Amino acid sequence: MTGEHIWIYDTTLRDGAQREGLALSLEDKLQIAHLLDQLGVPFIEGGWPGANPKDVQFFWQLQQEPLTQARLVAFCSTRRPRTTAAEDTLLQGILAAGTPWVTVFGKSWDLQVTEGLGTTLTQNLDMIADTLTYLRSQHRHVLYDAEHWFDGYQANPEYALATLETAHNAGAEWLVLCDTNGGTLPHQIIHIVQQVKTRFPQAQIGIHTHNDSGTAVANALAAVQSGARMVQGTINGYGERCGNANLCTVIPSLQLKLQYNCITSAQLARLVEVSRAVSERVNLAPDDHAPYVGLSAFAHKGGVHVSAVGKNPLTYEHIAPEQVGNQRRVVISEHSGLSNVITKAQELGFTLERSHPATREVLQRLKDLEEQGYQFEAAEASFELLVREVLGQRRPAFVLHGFQVHCQTQARGEGHWSSSVATIKVAVEGQELLTAAEGNGPVSALDRALRRALENFYPQVREFHLSDYKVRVLDGQSGAAAMTRVLVEFTHGAHRWTTVGVSPNIIEASYQAVAEGLEYGLAHCQPVPLSPGVG
Ligand SMILES: CC(=O)SCCNC(=O)CCNC(=O)[C@H](O)C(C)(C)COP(=O)(O)OP(=O)(O)OC[C@H]1O[C@@H](n2cnc3c(N)ncnc32)[C@H](O)[C@@H]1OP(=O)(O)O
Numbered sequence: 001m002t003g004e005h006i007w008i009y010d011t012t013l014r015d016g017a018q019r020e021g022l023a024l025s026l027e028d029k030l031q032i033a034h035l036l037d038q039l040g041v042p043f044i045e046g047g048w049p050g051a052n053p054k055d056v057q058f059f060w061q062l063q064q065e066p067l068t069q070a071r072l073v074a075f076c077s078t079r080r081p082r083t084t085a086a087e088d089t090l091l092q093g094i095l096a097a098g099t100p101w102v103t104v105f106g107k108s109w110d111l112q113v114t115e116g117l118g119t120t121l122t123q124n125l126d127m128i129a130d131t132l133t134y135l136r137s138q139h140r141h142v143l144y145d146a147e148h149w150f151d152g153y154q155a156n157p158e159y160a161l162a163t164l165e166t167a168h169n170a171g172a173e174w175l176v177l178c179d180t181n182g183g184t185l186p187h188q189i190i191h192i193v194q195q196v197k198t199r200f201p202q203a204q205i206g207i208h209t210h211n212d213s214g215t216a217v218a219n220a221l222a223a224v225q226s227g228a229r230m231v232q233g234t235i236n237g238y239g240e241r242c243g244n245a246n247l248c249t250v251i252p253s254l255q256l257k258l259q260y261n262c263i264t265s266a267q268l269a270r271l272v273e274v275s276r277a278v279s280e281r282v283n284l285a286p287d288d289h290a291p292y293v294g295l296s297a298f299a300h301k302g303g304v305h306v307s308a309v310g311k312n313p314l315t316y317e318h319i320a321p322e323q324v325g326n327q328r329r330v331v332i333s334e335h336s337g338l339s340n341v342i343t344k345a346q347e348l349g350f351t352l353e354r355s356h357p358a359t360r361e362v363l364q365r366l367k368d369l370e371e372q373g374y375q376f377e378a379a380e381a382s383f384e385l386l387v388r389e390v391l392g393q394r395r396p397a398f399v400l401h402g403f404q405v406h407c408q409t410q411a412r413g414e415g416h417w418s419s420s421v422a423t424i425k426v427a428v429e430g431q432e433l434l435t436a437a438e439g440n441g442p443v444s445a446l447d448r449a450l451r452r453a454l455e456n457f458y459p460q461v462r463e464f465h466l467s468d469y470k471v472r473v474l475d476g477q478s479g480a481a482a483m484t485r486v487l488v489e490f491t492h493g494a495h496r497w498t499t500v501g502v503s504p505n506i507i508e509a510s511y512q513a514v515a516e517g518l519e520y521g522l523a524h525c526q527p528v529p530l531s532p533g534v535g
């Protein structure tokens with residue numbers, strides 16, 4: 001039981017933004033800063049003011065609308081070799097940002113000094129001392145990021161320690177050991193952090209790790225257990241190359257496994273919300289399999305797992321999902337047992353008894369259909385229709401009598417033109433209807449023809465949108481004769497559902513999925529109310 005406080009330092013807005021493929025607007029940066037502030041992160045590194053106009057603007061904006069609890073930090077390097085700190089224009093940009101806290105990164109590795117900076121080992125020590133002394137004289141609190149600390153220490157420990165000593169003596173309040181290239185493993189981290197703690201017993205030590213060896217989080221945790229009291233990282237592990245230590249993993253591990261304090265329990269319960277809000281902001285799909293915060297982090301698919309979790313969640317969950325704001329999910333597939341079927345059916349509003357033959361029939365039909373190529377984990381609306389059918393509760397809104405699709409493609413000059421026409425015969429409420437519609441492809445033509453037949457009876461179909469269409473060829477060996485699986489997603493306002501169709505004929509598979517999608521929508525979505533004066 002430690003109960004000790006670990007200071008979380010977020011660098012999503014600086015090191016996170018150095019990830020390839022991630023670009024933040026000023027508005028994105030401001031929104032993320034406020035999210036982190038609400039999460040209770042005590043240090044937020046906002047960027048390098050002076051390095052680009054957006055970061056200058058960001059710090060200016062936060063002077064107008066300050067954060068509520070977090071310390072906003074400006075980031076920069078030590079001064080350039082052939083100038084003084086007071087004359088260095090980059091440092092003037094830092095002061096203009098107006099933050100009480102500044103993080104300065106400096107070189108620890110002799111190779112970086114001579115080859116990267118192109119200066120002498122002594123000059124680098126002067127740069128560290130001059131920069132920190134100057135910022136302290138300007139009443140700034142300084143954190144010192146010892147760049148390439150672990151590589152530097154292993155190459156030339158005496159020189160690396162001299163750089164840290166210089167920063168410490170010049171007034172750095174935190175000495176942050178950086179595994180800049182991400183090549184260090186946990187046993188090396190433990191050994192070196194312990195050496196630093198012995199050499200600087202009074203200093204506050206931090207850790208900043210990168211994930212190039214896949215051990216950024218493990219390294220951060222190892223450093224804390226060796227005496228570090230600050231962890232630098234990013235939301236969702238975004239960062240240069242393979243990323244930084246993922247704070248969405250570090251924080252719950254420190255707090256729930258190692259009993260350190262980082263943020264309050266109520267703030268921790270917002271972790272999933274913050275992780276997803278940040279991924280939405282940066283326009284990167286969330287990692288569904290991320291520890292703690294991923295959509296699948298508490299998803300149970302194997303029948304043995306679902307059965308046991310129903311008895312006691314500890315059997316297959318390392319924490320209660322609610323502690324980080326996540327939730328348990330049950331997935332339906334060929335790996336299911338009765339427990340999956342009963343639990344999923346219950347979520348959908350059906351009570352299935354374990355001993356009732358209908359329950360086993362649902363399971364058997366699920367397994368048989370999955371064997372043919374259906375995939376129900378991604379198509380819960382089709383699973384619901386299957387349950388209704390077995391229970392004798394399926395009431396299709398229409399009955400198909402047949403359809404035809406004609407596709408035509410013509411070359412026009414240098415251009416290209418293509419069109420599809422579908423005709424469909426269905427019975428709706430006892431009436432046989434024949435409709436036709438044109439679309440830019442066979443599936444959209446079929447979808448339109450079917451809706452045209454239904455809309456006089458069920459006007460709400462006009463509000464259903466076919467929002468996604470995915471095709472997968474299931475048996476690559478058979479070429480054109482292969483089975484095809486089609487998944488379609490419909491939306492109606494905020495309501496979203498997915499259905500599946502399988503056939504050797506892609507049009508037939510598409511029809512099955514579209515028809516089930518419309519049937520499901522009609523069973524769940526109320527008719528659109530008529531506006532006054534219409535009708
Ligand atoms: C480990 C890290 O992630 S550190 C942060 C890395 N982040 C970034 O680089 C993003 C922001 N950077 C930038 O916008 C630009 O690189 C700037 C504005 C800082 C500098 O731009 P420029 O003056 O055009 O230099 P350029 O980017 O080509 O090279 C970097 C310079 O910084 C110098 N430098 C690197 N580290 C340090 C340091 N700790 N102290 C002083 N100077 C340093 C390099 O020696 C190089 O100068 P040189 O060309 O005279 O050798």
Ligand SMILES: CC(=O)C(=O)O
Nearest residue numbers: 105145147148178180
């Ligand atoms: C400072 C920093 O980002 C690094 O050394 O990785």
